[in-house]
Every structure is written in structure tokens, then in C-alpha cells.
Amino acid sequence: MNEPRPSSQSARRHDAPSGAEAAASPGEKLAALRLAERHEVEDLLRALFECEHHGHAASDARLAGLTGASRASVLKTLARASAAGLAENAEDGWQLTPAGRDIAVLIMRAHRLIETQLARESSVPPSRWHEVAHAHEHGLTRDEVNRLADRLDNPRFDPHGDPIPTREGRIPEPEGQPLLSWRLEETGVIAHLEDEPPSLFAHLVATGLFAGMRFRVAERRPDASVLLVEGRSITLPAELAAMVRVRPLLESETPPPAAAIRLSDLPRGAAADVVTLLPGCIGGERSRLLDLGFVPGSRLEHALQSPFNGPAAFRVRGTLIALRREQAEQVLVVPAAAGA
Amino acid sequence: MSEAHDIVRAAEEMRWRLPRNYQDRLTEAIYAEAARIAEKSVARRGTSRRLDLQVRLDRLLTGPWTGLPIIALCFAVVLWLTISGANVPSAMLADLLMGQVYPWLRELAFAGLWPWLAGLLVDGMYLATAWVISVMLPPMAIFFPLFTLLEDLGYLPRVAFNLDRLFHRVGAHGKQALTMAMGYGCNAAGVIAARVIDSPRERLIAIVTNNFALCNGRWPTQILIASIFLGALAPAALAGVAATAAVFGIAVLGFGLSLLSSWVLSRTVLRGEASTFSLELPPYRPPNILRTLYTSLIDRTLFVLWRAVVFALPAGALIWLVGNVSIADRTVASWAVGGLDPLAWFLGLNGVILLAYIIAIPANEIIIPTVLMLTVLVTGNTELGAGAGVMFEAEDDGVRRILTEGGWTALTGLCLMLFSLCHNPCSTTIYTIYKETRSWKWTALATGMPLVVGFVLCAAVAAVWRWVA
Structure with a gap:
């Protein structure tokens, strides 16, 4: 079990300050594991951290649910983690040691940063962000994670709306409440979209919901909730609604104007004023739209519609800009009164 | 020390309390301010009549019923002008380079050099x-x-x-329509034109x-080939x-295959979401004819x-050698x-065609002269040929x-047409693909994929034809 690891990567990564020269530090013990085992331990540490963060007791059954491994294998991995001094058994379940928490936070930071990078810079579809990030999160050293954060301009939240732990390992208290318990007709903000299981998450993404969007619940039925999300009505089946957490508006946030619609719903020939670009429009696409003049307050006019319901062209500040439907959906506008 | 610590701590906490989109708000505020300043200080002269014309042109050129037929018409005219207009200057160039310079060079070379070197x-x-x-x-x-004229007029973005x-x-990306249109002129130029597509995935497609x-x-x-072999299948009047x-x-078929292969690629090796499409449709302008001529000729x-000439030299040597070097x-x-x-035979073609496609790789233009030369060489019909290894x-x-x-039938003609559409790009294009992608892998895919499609298509057509006939 203690065979030397072929790669020196993790040895570099877990360079936790170790005073004793003779006794191996927890990081070094972890680095000495086989690659697959190390990944299992790291996944487990992260699951323990989630329990701790949300104030749940970390029973082996809950850990099995979170990591997707069998209970037997969770117990085996727990034994390895505790042998390495990364986790310990307390009275109400398992706990992280400081060294274990350090690694768990790093893994979470890497995962959420990679998802942010995928959302901003790649053409990987949202339903695969989690999978890709999960495959890469174990391979980055602490320095590489920090460099990635610098390059992304130290983002605070990942595309699911989750906070990204800071360099120092700090993360704010969990916020929000389940969508299902939100009061009717009160405006709130989508705080978090659960990305597991992936098949349901794909459906959730397809509805057009995105963390940071403002909403109110227009109607609640036993099987579904009807939401009004940034000028569009979305019917969310109960199993998808259960994956959504929401929070109240911050002081700096206002509800969307009552007349607001998506630019893609603007009839041909009509004019409208831009309210805002929605949160789902990120990275290069957002700056491109801003560059082209899709700025709050800009007057737009729907000028042309291409064949087969393809892109539409809008007149913005004296130029004609063609956008695909999916992009026009990311612009919230208020139609101008006729003759205005 | 502890004071500094407190400040850092406070900053850390406030960081999480900032509005989520505060960076966007900053950007938006800057843009809004810029717009306000421009509004105040820029005077606009009324150009409503010209604008009106532009709007009407746009309605016509992008209309749901008129847009596509106009594109088809436009490219038909461009291609017709190109193909029929090139005949005269081509004949003149051929007369100069092959009718006058060639005999003179030949005499000179054969007088002073070994015959094999002069021939080569x-x-x-x-x-x-x-x-x-x-x-x-x-x-x-x-x-x-x-x-370039269409580009300058502002029509291509509408396409x-x-x-x-x-x-x-x-x-794929809508601008691929432009790279394809360019490809109807020259695939190497089409490959270079793909630079206008920003997303690397869609550019590769x-x-x-x-x-x-x-x-x-x-x-x-x-x-x-169509007029010799397929036209002959119909009654003379038709x-x-x-x-x-x-x-x-x-x-x-080529257009369809291009869409089909894009679809397959974007679901296999070039998987990913279609990226965004924000295209400026510039106003129509009268083109600058001289600049157009200059840039399109030079660039x-x-x-x-x-590039074609660089590849033609060694290929010419190769073509001559296969016709003149004998083994047993x-x-x-x-x-x-x-x-x-x-x-x-399996592909409905013949060995001459395949060999021509191998040795005439520098340019698709010299396929027919090479095929003729090889056919004469193989059938031993000396009265028609111009000499071993000499294209005509x-x-x-x-x-x-x-x-x-040489044993050609209508099937050979049809399969040659299909193979001419679906075979590896010419060496100029292959080299250009490498220069643009910097990857042997993509170059190999771009070279191999049409060839595989061509093999499958020709084999299928040949099998069905022989089964029916």
C-alpha cells in the first residue's frame, strides 16, 4: 500500500509545512497512496467538508450518498484518511482534521474554478461541467490553482452560484433556502442549482435557469411550480424545483421591471430599451455584447429576421447586429411605448 | 499588526457582500457614460433617404422567400463568370507558355543537356x-x-x-457559409478564410x-466529364x-456532405456547444474597385x-518519371x-484515374491532362499523345x-465526378491546412475524411450500377 507514487505532483501540492522530518506529514502520507486511492480519499474529504459546512453529521451512510461510492468502500477510504491523519472519528460522526480540511478546501476551490473556466472560456455544455471539473480537480497543484484563480480574476462564485473558497481557504456561510419553501409572489434570486444527478441537471439547464436570475413564484401546483424568471414564464416540475436554492434580494438588487421581456420575444419591427444582460451570459460573450452596445439604457430595434427562424438582426446605436436566439434570450428589455 | 489583520479580515468579509455582478455594473456604467457623452457632443446629419434604401435592400436580401434564391443566383453568376470568362485568357496563356515557350525551351534543353535531364x-x-x-x-x-467585391459591398455578412x-x-458557425463560398474559388483560400471564425472548434470544422x-x-x-459521358445518356436535345x-x-451533394460531415464532427471529435454568433451587418457601400483588385490579386x-507552383515543380518531375522510367x-x-x-474497379474507376489523383496532387486542374497522358501511355495509342510523360x-x-x-463507360464518368468531389485536397490546400491548424492530426483528418467518403460513395454507386445494369 505504501509504494512510491510515480508522479511527484501531489507531493508538490500538499507541501503543508511539516516540522518533523522523521514522521511524514498528513499531506505526505496522502501523497504516498496510489493514485486511485488518493482520489477516493480526496473526494471523501470534500464530502466531509460539505457536511461540516452545512452542519450535517457525517455518517458513513451520508458520505456514501455524497461520494457515490458503496458504504464498504467509504469505510475503507475513511480508514486510509484517518491513518494519514486527515480525518478522525468523533462522537457524532466523522470529522476533518485541520490538514484534512486544508486539502478538502483546495479540492473544492479547484473544482469550482475549473467549472468557472469551462463556463467562461470553453464550448463544453453545462451538463458536462461537473464531470470535466471532477476529472481535473485532483491534478492541479496549489500553485496551479492559484494561478488559475488569478487568470480568471479571482471569481467569487462558480457558474452554479456556489462560493469559491478564497486563497486562504475561507468560504462564507451557506445561504438560501429551498425554492419549494419560497413564498408566492415575492421576488427572490436563484442562489444555487444542484448539478447532481447530471441527467436532471441537464433538464434544469434546458429550462434556461441560471444562478443569479431574479424570479417569483406565480403558481404552485402539486407536480410543478410556475416561475416568472426575468421576463419569462418557466414551468418547473417538482423534481427539478427540488434542485434549486434561492435567496432574498440583496439591498443593492431590485426586482425586474414588470413590463420586461427577453429580447428574443420582441416582435419584428418593435423597439425596446435594454434593462440588463442576464447572468447566463458570461465571459467573452458578455463583453462582446457590451462592446456592441447592448448596454443598459440602449435603444434597440428588431430590424431583420433570417430564414428558418435563425438569427435576428437588431439596430443598436446606428449599426445592425445579428444575434442567435439563444443570445437574444440573455438580454432583458422593456418594449418602448409605441411612438415613444 | 493586529490592526492590519483586522483590515484584511474586514475586506475579506465585505468581498462576499458585494453585489454578484458588480464588475458588470462598473462596465455598464462606463458604457452608459460614454453613450451619454456621445449623445451630447455628436451631431448627426439626416441621412434618412439612404437609410431607407438600406432598409429596403436588407428586406429583399434577407427576406425569408427572397434571401436564399438571391444567394444561389449570386453564386451561380460568379461561378459562371469565372468558368466561362477564364476560357479565353487560359487559352492565351496556354498558347504562350505551351505553344511558344515550350518548343523553344525544349529545343534549347535537348541541344545542350542529356536527353533524360532535358525531358525531366x-x-x-x-x-x-x-x-x-x-x-x-x-x-x-x-x-x-x-x-472581394461582394465582400466590400457588404453582401457576404448577409449570406x-x-x-x-x-x-x-x-x-457549426454561420460564417462557415463564407469559407465555403470562398472554397468554391479555391479550397486553400477557403481554409485561410476560416480565420474569420473565432471559436477554435468551429474554425476547425x-x-x-x-x-x-x-x-x-x-x-x-x-x-x-458530365458532357462527354452523362449528357450522352440523355436524348441529344436534352x-x-x-x-x-x-x-x-x-x-x-458537396454542400450536403459538408453539412453532414460538420454534423458528424461536432458530435464526435469536435464535440461541443455551438458557440455564439454576433455578427455586424455593415451598411451597404459602393466598393473601392482599385483597392479590391489590388488586394484580391496580391493577397x-x-x-x-x-504555393501551387512550388508544389507543381516536383510533381511535374514525378509525372514525367513515372511515364519514362521503366522496370522490366x-x-x-x-x-x-x-x-x-x-x-x-471496385470503385467504378480505373487505375489511370487513381494514379492521376496520386501524382497530380499539386492541383486538381491538371487531373484531366494527366489522365489523358496516362491513358495514351497505357493503351499505347501513340498517334494522339504528345510523348511519354507529357501532359496534354x-x-x-x-x-x-x-x-x-481506354475502356471508360458512363459509370466511370459518374464515379470520376463523385471522386473529383470527394478526394483528398490538393497539396496546396493540405499544406495550408497544416499552416493554419499547426497540427498533423487535423491535417490528416481533413485529408483522409473526404477520401474515405469518396471511396464509400464510389464503391456504393459502382455496386448498385453493376447490380442494376
């Missing part, structure tokens, strides 16, 4: 290069300026706008599938219509021609043709006689 240099390398120049230069010198939905469906746009060098082959329909069918025509009493060409015949062209009737004697 003049009959091989010079002649191949002269062919490439005389058949490539005029069409390009017509097509590229016309294309991308109209066709974006089709390309979006197959996971455009590059890899560009070869399905039938380039200038292949139109004459299609037209010649021969012209049948031949035209066949060529048109091949071009449409596109001469650039492509130079048979020329290399005849060995190769014999060896390729079984595979070629003939009138339609002459070509028909040579090819029919």
Missing part, C-alpha cells in the same frame, strides 16, 4: 508548372476580385446571416469540411440540360498561385496502373475517343 526539366517540371499557371491563374484572377440557422443545426466545396480546379473536370443537372447535382491570387520493360506508370486497377489536352471529341478507347 522541360517535359516534366516546366510543363507541369506551365499547366498549373495557365489553368489556375485566370479563374482565380476573376473569382477572387468578384468575391452568413441567412444561412446561419443551417450551420447552427449541424453545430470549417477547415476540415472545406474540401466539399467544389473548387475552381474541379469545375472544368466536372463539366467535361444532353446539355442533363450534363448541367449532373454538375449541379454534384455541387449540391489571394498570387499567394495561392505561388514496363514503365512505372503502367506497373502502377496495373496494380491500382483491381481497387479502382484535347477537344471534347478527342477526349471522348481517347477515354472510350
Whole structure:
């Protein structure tokens, strides 16, 4: 079990300050594991951290649910983690040691940063962000994670709306409440979209919901909730609604104007004023739209519609800009009164 | 010390309390301020009449019923101008380079050098290069300026706008319509034109599938073979219509294959979401004719021609060598043709065609002269040929006689047309793909994929034809 690891990567990564020269530090013990085992331990540490963060007791059954491994294998991995001094058994379940928490936070930071990078810079579809990030999160050293954060301009939240732990390992208290318990007709903000299981998450993404969007619940039925999300009505089946957490508006946030619609719903020939670009429009696409003049307050006019319901062209500040439907959906506008 | 610690701590906490989108708000505030300043200080003169004209033009050119027919018409006119307009200057160039310079060079070389070296240099390398120049230069010198003219007028972005939905469906970018249109002139230029696509994934799709746009060098082959073999299948009065329909069918098939292969690529090796599409549709402007001529001639025509010439020189030597080097009493060409015949039969072609496609890789334009040379060489019909390893062209009737004697049928003609659409790009294009992608992997895919499609298509057509006939 203690065979030397072929790669020196993790040895570099877990360079936790170790005073004793003779006794191996927890990081070094972890680095000495086989690659697959190390990944299992790291996944487990992260699951323990989630329990701790949300104030749940970390029973082996809950850990099995979170990591997707069998209970037997969770117990085996727990034994390895505790042998390495990364986790310990307390009275109400398992706990992280400081060294274990350090690694768990790093893994979470890497995962959420990679998802942010995928959302901003790649053409990987949202339903695969989690999978890709999960495959890469174990391979980055602490320095590489920090460099990635610098390059992304130290983002605070990942595309699911989750906070990204800071360099120092700090993360704010969990916020929000389940969508299902939100009061009717009160405006709130989508705080978090659960990305597991992936098949349901794909459906959730397809509805057009995105963390940071403002909403109110227009109607609640036993099987579904009807939401009004940034000028569009979305019917969310109960199993998808259960994956959504929401929070109240911050002081700096206002509800969307009552007349607001998506630019893609603007009839041909009509004019409208831009309210805002929605949160789902990120990275290069957002700056491109801003560059082209899709700025709050800009007057737009729907000028042309291409064949087969393809892109539409809008007149913005004296130029004609063609956008695909999916992009026009990311612009919230208020139609101008006729003759205005 | 502890005070500094407190400040850092406070900053850390406040960081999480900032509005989520505060960076956007900053940007938006800057833009809004810029707009306000511009509004106050920029005076606009009324240009409503011109604007009105622009709007009406746009309605017509991007209308749901008029947009697509106008695109088709536009490209039909450009291609027709290119193909028919190139005939005269091509003949003049051919007369100069092959009718006058060639005999003079030949006499000079054979007087002063060993016969084999003179043959290699003049009959091989010079002649191949002269062919490439005389058949490539005029069409390009017509097509590229016309294309640049459309670009300058502001029409091309409308083409991308109209066709974006089709390309979006197959996971590609609307601007691929432009790279394809450019590909109808020259695939190497089409590959370079893919630079206008920002997303690397969609740019690669455009590059890899560009070869399905039938380039200038292949139109004459299609037209010649269609009129000799397929036109003849129809009653004499309809021969012209049948031949035209066949060529048109091949071009449409190419467009379809390009969409199909884009779809397959974007679901396999180039998986990913269709990226965004924000395209400015510039106002229509009268083009600057002189600048158009200059840039299209220098940037596109001469650039492509130079690359073709660089590849034509060694290929010319190779073509001459296979026709003149003998192993055990048979020329290399005849060995190769014999060896390729079984595979070629399976594809509805013959060994001569396959060998021609291998050795005439520098330019699709020299396929027919090479095929004629090889056919004469293999059938031993010396009265028609111009000498071993010497490419030549003939009138339609002459070509028909040579090819029919070489055992060609309507099936051979049809399969050649298909193979001409679906085979590896010419060496100029392959090299350009490498220069653009910097990857042997993508270059290999772009080279191999059309070839595989061509093999499958030809084999299927040949099998069905033989089964029915």
C-alpha cells in the first residue's frame, strides 16, 4: 500500500509545512497512496467538508450518498484518511482534521474554478461541467490553482452560484433556502442549482435557469411550480424545483421591471430599451455584447429576421447586429411605448 | 499588526457582500457614460433617404422567400463568370507558355543537356508548372476580385446571416457559409478564410469540411466529364440540360456532405456547444474597385498561385518519371496502373484515374491532362499523345475517343465526378491546412475524411450500377 507514487505532483501540492522530518506529514502520507486511492480519499474529504459546512453529521451512510461510492468502500477510504491523519472519528460522526480540511478546501476551490473556466472560456455544455471539473480537480497543484484563480480574476462564485473558497481557504456561510419553501409572489434570486444527478441537471439547464436570475413564484401546483424568471414564464416540475436554492434580494438588487421581456420575444419591427444582460451570459460573450452596445439604457430595434427562424438582426446605436436566439434570450428589455 | 489583520479580515468579509455582478455594473456604467457623452457632443446629419434604401435592400436580401434564391443566383453568376470568362485568357496563356515557350525551351534543353535531364526539366517540371499557371491563374484572377467585391459591398455578412440557422443545426458557425463560398474559388483560400471564425472548434470544422466545396480546379473536370459521358445518356436535345443537372447535382451533394460531415464532427471529435454568433451587418457601400483588385490579386491570387507552383515543380518531375522510367520493360506508370486497377474497379474507376489523383496532387486542374497522358501511355495509342510523360489536352471529341478507347463507360464518368468531389485536397490546400491548424492530426483528418467518403460513395454507386445494369 505504501509504494512510491510515480508522479511527484501531489507531493508538490500538499507541501503543508511539516516540522518533523522523521514522521511524514498528513499531506505526505496522502501523497504516498496510489493514485486511485488518493482520489477516493480526496473526494471523501470534500464530502466531509460539505457536511461540516452545512452542519450535517457525517455518517458513513451520508458520505456514501455524497461520494457515490458503496458504504464498504467509504469505510475503507475513511480508514486510509484517518491513518494519514486527515480525518478522525468523533462522537457524532466523522470529522476533518485541520490538514484534512486544508486539502478538502483546495479540492473544492479547484473544482469550482475549473467549472468557472469551462463556463467562461470553453464550448463544453453545462451538463458536462461537473464531470470535466471532477476529472481535473485532483491534478492541479496549489500553485496551479492559484494561478488559475488569478487568470480568471479571482471569481467569487462558480457558474452554479456556489462560493469559491478564497486563497486562504475561507468560504462564507451557506445561504438560501429551498425554492419549494419560497413564498408566492415575492421576488427572490436563484442562489444555487444542484448539478447532481447530471441527467436532471441537464433538464434544469434546458429550462434556461441560471444562478443569479431574479424570479417569483406565480403558481404552485402539486407536480410543478410556475416561475416568472426575468421576463419569462418557466414551468418547473417538482423534481427539478427540488434542485434549486434561492435567496432574498440583496439591498443593492431590485426586482425586474414588470413590463420586461427577453429580447428574443420582441416582435419584428418593435423597439425596446435594454434593462440588463442576464447572468447566463458570461465571459467573452458578455463583453462582446457590451462592446456592441447592448448596454443598459440602449435603444434597440428588431430590424431583420433570417430564414428558418435563425438569427435576428437588431439596430443598436446606428449599426445592425445579428444575434442567435439563444443570445437574444440573455438580454432583458422593456418594449418602448409605441411612438415613444 | 493586529490592526492590519483586522483590515484584511474586514475586506475579506465585505468581498462576499458585494453585489454578484458588480464588475458588470462598473462596465455598464462606463458604457452608459460614454453613450451619454456621445449623445451630447455628436451631431448627426439626416441621412434618412439612404437609410431607407438600406432598409429596403436588407428586406429583399434577407427576406425569408427572397434571401436564399438571391444567394444561389449570386453564386451561380460568379461561378459562371469565372468558368466561362477564364476560357479565353487560359487559352492565351496556354498558347504562350505551351505553344511558344515550350518548343523553344525544349529545343534549347535537348541541344545542350542529356536527353533524360532535358525531358525531366522541360517535359516534366516546366510543363507541369506551365499547366498549373495557365489553368489556375485566370479563374482565380476573376473569382477572387468578384468575391472581394461582394465582400466590400457588404453582401457576404448577409449570406452568413441567412444561412446561419443551417450551420447552427449541424453545430457549426454561420460564417462557415463564407469559407465555403470562398472554397468554391479555391479550397486553400477557403481554409485561410476560416480565420474569420473565432471559436477554435468551429474554425476547425470549417477547415476540415472545406474540401466539399467544389473548387475552381474541379469545375472544368466536372463539366467535361458530365458532357462527354452523362449528357450522352440523355436524348441529344436534352444532353446539355442533363450534363448541367449532373454538375449541379454534384455541387449540391458537396454542400450536403459538408453539412453532414460538420454534423458528424461536432458530435464526435469536435464535440461541443455551438458557440455564439454576433455578427455586424455593415451598411451597404459602393466598393473601392482599385483597392479590391489590388488586394484580391496580391493577397489571394498570387499567394495561392505561388504555393501551387512550388508544389507543381516536383510533381511535374514525378509525372514525367513515372511515364519514362521503366522496370522490366514496363514503365512505372503502367506497373502502377496495373496494380491500382483491381481497387479502382471496385470503385467504378480505373487505375489511370487513381494514379492521376496520386501524382497530380499539386492541383486538381491538371487531373484531366494527366489522365489523358496516362491513358495514351497505357493503351499505347501513340498517334494522339504528345510523348511519354507529357501532359496534354484535347477537344471534347478527342477526349471522348481517347477515354472510350481506354475502356471508360458512363459509370466511370459518374464515379470520376463523385471522386473529383470527394478526394483528398490538393497539396496546396493540405499544406495550408497544416499552416493554419499547426497540427498533423487535423491535417490528416481533413485529408483522409473526404477520401474515405469518396471511396464509400464510389464503391456504393459502382455496386448498385453493376447490380442494376
